[in-house]
Amino acid sequence: MKKATPKEGLILKYTPYNLQLRHVFTLAGSSRSTTPIMLTELQYKGISGYGEASMPPYLGESQSTVAKFLSKLNLNQFTDPFRMDEILEYVDQVAPGNTAAKAAVDIALHDLTGKIAGQPWYKLWGFTPEDTPETSYTIGIDNPEVLKKKTEEAAPYKLIKVKLNGINDTEIIDSIRTVTSKPLCVDVNQGWTNREEALDKVYWLKEKGVVFIEQPLPKERIEDTAWLTHHSPLPVIGDEAVQRLSDVDKSAGVYSGINIKLMKCTGMREAHKMITLARSLGLNVMIGCMTETSCAISAAAQLSPKADWADLDGNLLVSNDPYAGIKIENGKIVLLNKPGIGITKTSIDKRTS
Amino acid sequence: MKKATPKEGLILKYTPYNLQLRHVFTLAGSSRSTTPIMLTELQYKGISGYGEASMPPYLGESQSTVAKFLSKLNLNQFTDPFRMDEILEYVDQVAPGNTAAKAAVDIALHDLTGKIAGQPWYKLWGFTPEDTPETSYTIGIDNPEVLKKKTEEAAPYKLIKVKLNGINDTEIIDSIRTVTSKPLCVDVNQGWTNREEALDKVYWLKEKGVVFIEQPLPKERIEDTAWLTHHSPLPVIGDEAVQRLSDVDKSAGVYSGINIKLMKCTGMREAHKMITLARSLGLNVMIGCMTETSCAISAAAQLSPKADWADLDGNLLVSNDPYAGIKIENGKIVLLNKPGIGITKTSIDKRTS
Numbered sequence: 004m005k006k007a008t009p010k011e012g013l014i015l016k017y018t019p020y021n022l023q024l025r026h027v028f029t030l031a032g033s034s035r036s037t038t039p040i041m042l043t044e045l046q047y048k049g050i051s052g053y054g055e056a057s058m059p060p061y062l063g064e065s066q067s068t069v070a071k072f073l074s075k076l077n078l079n080q081f082t083d084p085f086r087m088d089e090i091l092e093y094v095d096q097v098a099p100g101n102t103a104a105k106a107a108v109d110i111a112l113h114d115l116t117g118k119i120a121g122q123p124w125y126k127l128w129g130f131t132p133e134d135t136p137e138t139s140y141t142i143g144i145d146n147p148e149v150l151k152k153k154t155e156e157a158a159p160y161k162l163i164k165v166k167l168n169g170i171n172d173t174e175i176i177d178s179i180r181t182v183t184s185k186p187l188c189v190d191v192n193q194g195w196t197n198r199e200e201a202l203d204k205v206y207w208l209k210e211k212g213v214v215f216i217e218q219p220l221p222k223e224r225i226e227d228t229a230w231l232t233h234h235s236p237l238p239v240i241g242d243e244a245v246q247r248l249s250d251v252d253k254s255a256g257v258y259s260g261i262n263i264k265l266m267k268c269t270g271m272r273e274a275h276k277m278i279t280l281a282r283s284l285g286l287n288v289m290i291g292c293m294t295e296t297s298c299a300i301s302a303a304a305q306l307s308p309k310a311d312w313a314d315l316d317g318n319l320l321v322s323n324d325p326y327a328g329i330k331i332e333n334g335k336i337v338l339l340n341k342p343g344i345g346i347t348k349t350s351i352d353k354r355t356s
Numbered sequence: 357m358k359k360a361t362p363k364e365g366l367i368l369k370y371t372p373y374n375l376q377l378r379h380v381f382t383l384a385g386s387s388r389s390t391t392p393i394m395l396t397e398l399q400y401k402g403i404s405g406y407g408e409a410s411m412p413p414y415l416g417e418s419q420s421t422v423a424k425f426l427s428k429l430n431l432n433q434f435t436d437p438f439r440m441d442e443i444l445e446y447v448d449q450v451a452p453g454n455t456a457a458k459a460a461v462d463i464a465l466h467d468l469t470g471k472i473a474g475q476p477w478y479k480l481w482g483f484t485p486e487d488t489p490e491t492s493y494t495i496g497i498d499n500p501e502v503l504k505k506k507t508e509e510a511a512p513y514k515l516i517k518v519k520l521n522g523i524n525d526t527e528i529i530d531s532i533r534t535v536t537s538k539p540l541c542v543d544v545n546q547g548w549t550n551r552e553e554a555l556d557k558v559y560w561l562k563e564k565g566v567v568f569i570e571q572p573l574p575k576e577r578i579e580d581t582a583w584l585t586h587h588s589p590l591p592v593i594g595d596e597a598v599q600r601l602s603d604v605d606k607s608a609g610v611y612s613g614i615n616i617k618l619m620k621c622t623g624m625r626e627a628h629k630m631i632t633l634a635r636s637l638g639l640n641v642m643i644g645c646m647t648e649t650s651c652a653i654s655a656a657a658q659l660s661p662k663a664d665w666a667d668l669d670g671n672l673l674v675s676n677d678p679y680a681g682i683k684i685e686n687g688k689i690v691l692l693n694k695p696g697i698g699i700t701k702t703s704i705d706k707r708t709s
Contacts, residue, residue: 083479085475085479085480085482086482086484087482088482088483088484088487088661089484091482116482119475120473120474120475120480121473121474122438122472122473126436126438127438127473127480129438129439129440129441129444129469129625130441131439131441131442134441248636249636251636252636252637272482276632276636279629279632279633280632280633280636283601283602283604283605283629283633284605308441
C-alpha cells in the first residue's frame with residue numbers, strides 16, 4: 004500500500020491592526036479618527052497571499068467578530084488554492100454575515116492564486132488596464148473651513164465625492180464650489196427622506212456640476228427610489244441597498260447603477276460576478292471601498308477597468324498604510340503588472356496593532 | 357531617443373479540416389457524414405494556443421466564410437494575449453455573425469493564456485473539477501434497427517440524448533426503450549408545432565424516463581414556449597433560441613434553462629459570462645456542442661463544472677480527431693490538470709484536409 008503523506012493545505016494567519024485616519028471622518032450618523040482592520044495571510048507551499056478586512060464600526064463587524072469568524076475556519080483541509088468556488092462557498096456557509104471577514108480570506112486567496120499563476124488578476128480576468136476610471140477623493144461632512152481645506156488637498160483628483168446628510172447640503176456644496184470647479188459626485192448615505200424634495204435637490208446638484216448621486220433615500224424605500232431614478236437627470240447609484248450578488252437583479256429598475264465594495268460582497272470573486280450581472284442588466288458599475296490599506300484597495304482596483312466610476316481612496320485617507328500597491332496618476336488608477344493583487348509590504352506599525 | 361523595437365504580436369494560423377463521422381447523422385431537416393471545420397493556432401513568444409471552428413452546414417458558416425473572416429483579422433497588433441476583452445471585442449466587431457470563426461480565435465486565445473499562466477482554465481475560473489456532469493451521448497434520427505444499434509454503442513454513457521422530429525417520436529422512443537432503461541433527454545430542434553400537443557408529449561416522455569426537453573417549439577414562438585415551460589413537468593431548455601449573452605436575460609420566464617455552445621456564443625469568454633448570468637437568473641445550464649474535435653470539446657468542458665448537464669460528445673462521433681483532450685469515465689467528464697484547454701496533438705489526417 005502506498006504510504007499516506009501529510010497533505011499540504013492552506014495556512015491562514017491574521018493580525019489585528021488599527022488604521023490612523025489623516026482627518027476625522029464624518030458621515031450621516033458618525034465620526035471617527037481610526038478604523039479597526041484585520042490583516043490576513045494565506046500560505047501555501049512557501050507562497051503568501053495577503054488580504055484584509057476593514058470594519059467601520061457602523062457596519063457591525065469588529066476585530067473581535069472577525070477573529071472569532073476566522074478562528075472557526077479550517078482552510079488546511081484545502082490542498083489546491085485554485086478551488087476557489089469550493090473554498091469560498093465553505094467560508095460563506097460557516098456563518099451568515101461577516102462579509103468583511105469573508106473578504107479577508109477571498110482577497111488573500113486571489114493574491115495567492117494570482118502569484119502561483121504569475122499574473123495579476125486584472126490580466127487573468129482579461130481586462131484592459133488603461134480602462135481604469137479616475138478615482139474620486141472623498142470629503143466627509145464638516146464645517147465650511149475644513150471642507151475648503153480638504154477640497155484643496157484633493158488637488159490631484161479629478162472627481163470629488165461629497166458626503167451629504169440632508170441637513171446642510173446647500174452649505175456644503177456651496178463651500179466646496181468656492182474653491183473648485185471640478186466635477187463632484189454626491190453620497191447621501193440614505194440621508195434624504197422625501198422623494199419630491201430629493202428630485203428638486205438632484206436638479207439643483209446637476210446645475211452645480213454633480214455627475215451622480217449615491218444612495219439618496221433609505222434602502223428600504225424601493226418604490227420611492229425607483230420613482231426618483233426614473234425622474235432623475237443624474238444616475239442614482241445604490242450602495243447600502245446593494246450588498247451581494249443576490250441584490251443586483253433586484254436593483255434593475257430601482258437604481259441606475261450599483262456601488263460594489265469588497266467588504267460588503269465578501270470579496271473579489273463575488274464582485275466579479277456582480278459586475279458581469281450588472282453589465283448584462285444595463286446597470287452602471289461603481290467600485291467603492293471602506294477605509295482600507297493598499298491591500299484591499301489594490302484588490303478592488305483589479306476590477307476597476309470594468310467600472311464607470313471608482314471611489315478607491317480609502318488608503319489615501321490613512322497615515323499608517325502597511326502596504327504599497329496601485330498608484331493614482333492624474334487622478335486615474337494605475338494598475339501594476341505584478342502577480343496577484345500587486346502589493347508589497349512596507350512596514351507595519353507595531354504600535355498600533 | 358530610444359530606438360523602436362519591432363513589437364512581438366499574436367500570430368494567427370488556420371487550416372481547413374474535414375471531420376469524418378462514425379455514423380450518418382440525421383436531425384430534423386438534414387443528414388450528413390462529414391462536418392467541415394477550421395483548425396486555428398495562435399502563436400506568441402514560442403507558445404501555441406489551439407482553437408477550432410465547427411461549421412455544420414445548416415448554421416450558415418463554411419470553411420470559406422471562416423477563412424474569409426479570419427483573413428480580415430490583424431491580431432499581430434496585440435502584444436499582450438491577456439487583453440482578452442480588447443482582443444475579442446475587436447474580433448467581434450470585424451463583422452456580424454461568424455460566431456464559429458470568432459470561437460476559433462477565442463478558444464486558441466484561452467489555450468494560449470492558460471499555457472502562459474501554467475494553469476487549466478477550469479482552475480483559473482476557480483471551479484471544482486469533480487463537479488463535472490455526466491455527458492449525454494447523442495443519437496440521431498434513424499430507423500428502429502439503427503437506433504437500437506446506436507443505443508447499444510452508447511453503453512459507456514449514463515444519459516442518452518435522443519433527437520425527435522415531431523413525426524415518428526413515439527416510434528423512436530419506443531425503439532430505444534426496447535434496449536435500454538437509462539435516463540434520456542430529448543432534443544426536438546424546434547420540431548413540434550402545437551403547444552397543447554407538446555405538453556401531452558412532454559407528460560408521455562416523462563413517463564418514459566426523459567429528464568429534460570430541448571427546444572420543443574420554433575424559437576420565435578416565445579409566448580407558446582413560456583406557456584409550455586410553465587406547465588411542463590420537465591425542464592425546457594432553449595438552444596436555437598439562445599445564441600449569445602444578450603439572449604440569456606430574455607430566456608428567463610420563457611425557458612427553464614439554456615444550452616450554451618461555444619460555436620453559437622463566440623467562445624469560452626462569452627460562455628463564462630452566460631453561465632454567471634444564467635445562474636443569477638435561476639436558469640438551468642447545459643453545455644452543448646457541434647460535431648467537433650477534442651479541441652473545442654475540451655474547451656467547453658472547462659466550463660462544465662458549472663453546468664447541470666453536458667452534451668459534449670461531438671468528438672466521440674468522429675473517426676479522425678486530430679487532438680486528445682478530456683476523457684469520459686463512467687459517463688462523466690474528467691478534466692485534465694494541464695494548462696490552457698488541456699489538449700495534445702495526435703496526428704492530423706492530411707488526406708482529409
